[in-house]
Amino acid sequence: MTTGSEDALKAHIEEIDKLVHEPARLLLMAHLYVVDGADFVYLLDQTGLTAGNVSSHMRKLVAADYVEMEKAFVGNRPQTTYSLSRAGRKAFEAYRENIAEILQMLSEEER
Amino acid sequence: MTSRPTTLGEMERQSYRSRWKDGTLDLTGGLGVLGVGGTWSLDIYWGIGFLVPILIALWFVLRSKLVEPRIGRVRFRRERREAEKSGIQGSVLVGVGLLVALLVVQLFQVRSGGGLQSWADEWIAGLPCALLALMALTAAALTGLFRFLVYVGVLLVTATVATPLGMEPGPQILIAGGLITLSGLFLFARFLSDHPAQMGGGEAR
Numbered sequence: 001m002t003t004g005s006e007d008a009l010k011a012h013i014e015e016i017d018k019l020v021h022e023p024a025r026l027l028l029m030a031h032l033y034v035v036d037g038a039d040f041v042y043l044l045d046q047t048g049l050t051a052g053n054v055s056s057h058m059r060k061l062v063a064a065d066y067v068e069m070e071k072a073f074v075g076n077r078p079q080t081t082y083s084l085s086r087a088g089r090k091a092f093e094a095y096r097e098n099i100a101e102i103l104q105m106l107s108e109e110e111r
Numbered sequence: 112m113t114s115r116p117t118t119l120g121e122m123e124r125q126s127y128r129s130r131w132k133d134g135t136l137d138l139t140g141g142l143g144v145l146g147v148g149g150t151w152s153l154d155i156y157w158g159i160g161f162l163v164p165i166l167i168a169l170w171f172v173l174r175s176k177l178v179e180p181r182i183g184r185v186r187f188r189r190e191r192r193e194a195e196k197s198g199i200q201g202s203v204l205v206g207v208g209l210l211v212a213l214l215v216v217q218l219f220q221v222r223s224g225g226g227l228q229s230w231a232d233e234w235i236a237g238l239p240c241a242l243l244a245l246m247a248l249t250a251a252a253l254t255g256l257f258r259f260l261v262y263v264g265v266l267l268v269t270a271t272v273a274t275p276l277g278m279e280p281g282p283q284i285l286i287a288g289g290l291i292t293l294s295g296l297f298l299f300a301r302f303l304s305d306h307p308a309q310m311g312g313g314e315a316r
Contacts, residue, residue, distance in 0.1 A: 036187065041309045042183025045183055077180075
């Protein structure tokens with residue numbers, strides 16, 4: 001790898017969005033990316049993560065404005081619905097592109 | 112989580128298919144087939160008209176009270192929702208057509224009084240089961256689930272085997288409906304045991 005491409009690789013690695021990069025958050029964001037919105041129980045069921053895990057990661061994603069949260073009552077039960085915000089969708093797409101680029105740079109084959 | 116999807120598209124399809132894993136559609140569908148068989152056997156064909164709203168209400172109650180508290184609620188993307196809406200409209204059309212066809216078959220059977228060609232007279236008894244198989248086929252297309260194709264097979268095999276034995280349409284439909292209902296009960300019981308109700312614990316505050 002030449003110095004130029006090493007610098008490019010470094011730049012891409014530095015660009016990695018650490019908020020998205022965490023495995024559980026990446027999984028949650030991927031599940032939210034393919035739908036318009038989902039509640040807390042759906043995310044638990046689809047990801048297999050624990051309630052505590054989902055809760056804490058979703059709080060971080062909401063705080064970063066990557067996820068929008070809507071609270072409501074269905075009957076007497078509280079229901080929290082999550083959806084990826086525009087910023088969250090952009091961040092997820094940018095993350096995918098960046099990681100694909102990094103993996104390409106790190107592949108064993110010559111480009 | 113069952114198996115790992117490999118693309119986002121597959122993740123979405125798997126998520127959609129998982130919405131039908133609870134067996135309530137199989138159960139209400141099976142009860143519907145049993146109901147058709149029962150009303151047919153008892154010669155109370157008008158009863159089929161009452162079955163539809165009762166089964167739809169039962170399905171909604173099971174979904175909202177027992178299924179959704181366990182697997183949650185999701186709003187799919189517009190393309191998926193539109194495809195689902197078209198599928199449901201298609202199923203309703205097939206269902207209404209089926210109802211009319213079943214009544215026509217019955218009238219034909221009663222009025223013909225054996226006046227049809229012998230092969231047609233023999234095989235007409237299997238026609239109601241075959242028409243119900245068409246309904247199961249639309250459910251298979253709507254949900255993308257293989258097991259609904261198995262139900263199509265159950266209905267067709269029942270008709271093919273039972274008709275030459277001289278079995279009337281009512282008992283044929285009851286046998287096939289019984290098998291589908293048992294499958295639905297098994298799936299629903301397994302779903303309830305695999306998915307304990309979420310009591311809202313951990314819900315983001």
